[in-house]
Amino acid sequence: MTVDEAGTAAAPREPLATAPASYPTHQVFNQPPPRTDVNEYTANLPLMEYLRSIGGAAATATSQLEAVGAVVGSAQFQDDARLAHKYPPVLRTHSKYGQRIDEVEYHPSYHRIVGQAVAAGAHTSAWAAPGAGANAARSAAFMLFAQVEPGHACPISMSHAAVEPLRLNPELAGEWLPRLYSREYSPELAAGKPGALFGMAMTEKQGGSDVRANTTRAVPFDGHHLLTGHKWFCSAPMSDAFLVLAQDGEGVGLGCFLVPRVLPGAAGDRNPFLIQRLKDKAGNRSNASGEVEFANTHGWRIGEPGRGVRAIMGMVAQTRLDCVLGTAAGMRQSVAEAVWHARHRSAFGARLVDQPAMGNVLADLALESEAATAVGMRLSRAFDDDAGPSERAFRRLATAVTKYWVCKRGPNHAYEAMECLGGNGYIEDFPLAMRYREQPVMAIWEGTGNVIALDVLRAMGTDPESVDAFFAELRAASGADELFDSFAAGLKEAVAPVRAAPADFAGVARTLVEKMALALQASLLIRYAPPAVADAFVVSRLGPDRCFNYGNLPPSSDFPGILGRA
Known part of the structure; x- marks a missing residue:
């Protein structure tokens, strides 16, 4: 018996029915x-094919890359990638006792990822074991790791790129190259480490891309130099050494200097390297980028006095290639995630992948990804040690052309893939939100769009043979597609006056570079891709009705043939 609010007796209540163990809404x-647990190499048919047909890699590279594909596709690696972005690096300027230490603390997952990439040779294997196709094999490994976790690719890329300028100083090369070629990784700053990673510090607050405005100075000291100044961007500040531009103490202009974090000698004393703060970046969160100060910081010159820009340009060319590869890796992740989602989800009575509108978008995204992979392999082949004069001339122009266009296409490609997943694409539980934030850095790093487009014009003026090599590459595809032939002929006509007076065409440089990049991609796909891919790319990118939003492929496109490769 119970009593209600009025104080009168109320009838006993019936007991509640037992709740079901599981509600239908929980299903x-x-x-x-x-x-998860997908082999990202064997699942990437375009990469597998172009690695050998375009990149010239040996058959032995396949088994090594299959092992890498299994690693990066594992649930463990994916979880490490998630954690590395969820818990970004933290700056520790001082020890608890007040000593200046200038260290960056990373989540252990980041170090596991870097260690696996180094063990696979994604950093310097092409230098350590050179030969035809060595760069394509190294590029493929780099792309597989960057496909899942892009932030660590920064020190991996810079370590690869540092080799060429280091060779300008045989004494430094003898000391540092064996450590760069090592497959061992340890994160601490210490003397006597068998392995090493490199970074670089070029830009300053007042100059940015105009490095000749740098104010950091290097003065002679005891057979080397002491540097004083600042750097506005220094990526991966826990690297073991850096290539730095500074005004040469001889008063002859910028010099290039090797700055180690730990000074030579058994004592392991730290080189003054003051990390003032870490950048709060839109993306690239797992990788630290900082502002650093040099205060009588020891540095060793690389190259000739006052020729620092020339010395470091070899590093820049290599890292520009890695911007292309990193963007292509991101495109592959976007396509893989979008197609996976569409093949396993249904709406309006059919699987998403079978819906005509979605199928068009997915196929268009896959085309872009495949074209980026193809041109990445072609550039990689041009960087092999057997490259002759024509190949070196080709890569001088084609690397800049490709870096401009492929990296420009990255952010919108990532966004469109996010949209394929709907709301899930915008959620941090899925990797495409991270990818959307990540892609713009590839377009900004090593030269923004204007810087790269103007560099293309500069190459035309200073290296005219690079233009001849570029059009020789296009001619290799002539006669197979009338639309391509017409586009290439018009492009050659447009380039002719530019060669004579490049500076007069700065205002239209972007338009010209875009057309050059599209022609190069089309020429490669015509020669090496199945007709389903090549035909759709040519008509959609070179044709009169071309549209650079995704999902506008003509009805004549072989959608199953394109998506079958995704």
Whole structure:
């Protein structure tokens, strides 16, 4: 018996019915399964094909890359990638006792990822074991790691790129190259480490891309130099050494200097390297980028006095290639995630992948990804040690052309892939939100759009043979597609006056570079891709009705043939 609020007796209540163990709303259906434990190499048919047909890699590279594909596709690696972005690096300027230490603390997952990339030779294998196709094999490994976790690719790329300028100083090369070629990784700053990673510090607050405005100075000291100044961007500040531009104490202009974090000798004393703060970046969160100060910081000159820009340009060319590869890797992740989702989810009575509108978008995204992979392999081949004069001339122009266009296409490609997943694409539980933030850095790093487009014009003026080599590459595809032939002929006509007076065409440089990049990609796909891919790319990118939003492929496109490769 109970009493109600009025104080009168109320009838006893019936006991509540027993709740069911599981409610229907808790049953999850029409959601894709986790995309884990997938071999990212064997699942990437374009990469597997172009590695050998375009990149010239040996058959032995396949087994090594299959092992890498299994690693980066594992649930463990994906979870490490998630953690590395969820818990970004933290700056520790001082020890608890007040000593200046200038260290960056990373989540352990980041170090596991870097260690696996180094063990696979994604940093310097092409230098350590050179030969035809060595760069394509190294590029493929780099792309596989960057596909899942892009932030660590920064020190991996810079370590690869540092080799060429280091060779300008045989004594430094003898000391540092064996450590760069090592497959061992240890994160601490210490003397006597068998392995090493490199970074670089070029830009300053007042100059940015105009490095000749740098104010950092290097003065002679005891057979080397002491540097004083600042750097506005220094990526991966926990690297073991850096290539730095500074005004040469001889008063002859900028010099290039090797700055180690730990000074030579058994004592392991730290080189003054003051990390003032870490950048709060839109993306690239797992990788630290900082502002650093040099205060009588020891540095060793690389190259001739006052020729620092020339010395470091070899590093810049290599890292520009890695910007292309990193963007292509991101495109591959976007396509893989979008197609996986569409093949496992249904709407309006059919799987998403079978819906005509979605199929068009997915195929267009896959085309862009495949074209980026193809041109990345072609550039990689041109960087091999057997490259002759024509190949070196080709890569001088084609690397800049490709860096401009492929990296420009990255952010919108990532956004469109996010949209394929709907709301899930915008959620941090899925990797495409990270990818959307990541792609713009590839377009900004090593030269923004204007810087790169103007560099193309500069190459035309200073290296005219690079233009001849570029059009020789296009001619290799002539006669197979009338639309391509017409586009290439018009492009050659447009380039002719530019060669004579490049500076007069700065205002239209972007338009010209875009057309050059599209022609190069089309020429490669015509020669090496199946007709389904080549035909759709040519008509959609070179044709009169071309549209650079995704999902506008003509009805004549072979959608199953394109998506079958995705």
